[in-house]
Amino acid sequence: MATEVKVEKEITVEERLKALYELQKAVSKIDEIKILRGELPLEVQDLEDEIIGLTTRMDNFKTEIAEIISVLASKKIEIEEARMKIAKYTEQQENVRNNREYDNLSKEIEFQTLEIELCEKRIREFSAAQESKQSEQKIAQAQLAERKLDLDQKKGELNEIVSETKHEEEKLREHAKQIEQYIEPRLLTAFKRIRKNARNGLAVVYVQRDACGGCFNKIPAQRQLDIRLRKKIIVCEYCGRILVDQELAGVAPVTED
Numbered sequence: 083m084a085t086e087v088k089v090e091k092e093i094t095v096e097e098r099l100k101a102l103y104e105l106q107k108a109v110s111k112i113d114e115i116k117i118l119r120g121e122l123p124l125e126v127q128d129l130e131d132e133i134i135g136l137t138t139r140m141d142n143f144k145t146e147i148a149e150i151i152s153v154l155a156s157k158k159i160e161i162e163e164a165r166m167k168i169a170k171y172t173e174q175q176e177n178v179r180n181n182r183e184y185d186n187l188s189k190e191i192e193f194q195t196l197e198i199e200l201c202e203k204r205i206r207e208f209s210a211a212q213e214s215k216q217s218e219q220k221i222a223q224a225q226l227a228e229r230k231l232d233l234d235q236k237k238g239e240l241n242e243i244v245s246e247t248k249h250e251e252e253k254l255r256e257h258a259k260q261i262e263q264y265i266e267p268r269l270l271t272a273f274k275r276i277r278k279n280a281r282n283g284l285a286v287v288y289v290q291r292d293a294c295g296g297c298f299n300k301i302p303a304q305r306q307l308d309i310r311l312r313k314k315i316i317v318c319e320y321c322g323r324i325l326v327d328q329e330l331a332g333v334a335p336v337t338e339d
Contacts, residue, residue, distance in 0.1 A: 093264060096312040099286075099326050101264045102273060106286040108258040113283050115247045115254075122240040129233040136226040143219040150212045157201045157208070164194040164201070269315070276322055286324045288331035297321035 093101075171187045171194070178184045262270055277285035280296065287295030289306055299320040301309075309316050310327045317324055328334070 093266075095314055096330075098265065098269065099312055099315065099324075099330060101261050102269070102286045102324060103288075103326050103331055105258055105261045105265065105273065106277075106284065108254050108261065109277070110283065112251060112254050112258070115251050118247065119240065119243050122236060122243070126233065126236050126240055129229055129236060133226065133229050133233060136222055136229060139222050140219065140226065143215055143222065147212060147215050147219070150208050150215065154205055154208050154212070157205050161198050161201045164197045167194045273324070276317075276324065280321070280323065284323060286326060287318075288326050288328050288333055290328075294318040294321060294323065294325065296323040301325070 168191050171191045175184055175187050178187065265273070273285045277283055282296075284296050289295065289301060289309060290298075292303075292306065293300050297318060297320050299318065301318070305316065306327075308314065309325050310329070312327070312330065315324060
């Protein structure tokens with residue numbers, strides 16, 4: 083039984099160049115859409131990050147203020163307990179049998195009096211800390227409300243632009259994926275690398291006025307001829323971009339006056 087061998091048609095250099103240029107046109111249009119959106123996606127992300135930070139800060143304020151209130155309550159309890167002890171010791175002083183017991187009770191009263199003074203000092207300190215935290219909390223709360231309004235506004239602007247361009251971008255991305263299937267992985271990787279390093283995102287450019295359409299350096303006549311023949315992939319020796327001729331790019335040649 084004969085084995086059927088499937089032979090795939092080899093893609094010519096010219097077809098590769100056309101595919102690369104079509105891919106460049108598609109991704110350049112996607113770039114234009116991104117430029118239309120401007121800095122909005124980054125601004126939205128920054129605002130979202132800031133809101134997360136402020137929310138965390140608000141939670142910390144709540145925890146810290148709750149801890150201060152707890153400490154204040156415990157100090158007030160300590161003061162009440164100390165006053166009760168003073169009242170008890172004072173009462174006991176009236177029924178002492180000797181000076182030694184009286185002195186001991188006097189020391190206890192003095193100690194509890196000092197404890198009250200210390201607690202009152204701590205209460206003043208913690209009350210001041212509470213006021214400070216509450217003041218900072220109000221400022222953070224106002225900032226949070228302001229940032230949320232800013233975020234809603236920026237998201238609204240971004241969503242409006244996205245809704246206007248979403249369908250076009252999806253079509254372009256799908257078109258780009260289809261083109262990529264006709265480009266060998268090694269060449270596609272090179273295309274993406276060149277595009278990433280290029281300031282304007284152009285990896286494939288056509289020859290304009292005897293010069294590279296990317297960096298505008300002059301191209302020798304023989305090299306221009308090789309480009310027009312489309313027998314091999316030629317890159318600019320200055321910027322590394324892939325070069326194609328104007329006819330392949332569908333551009334009418336510019337004639338000198």
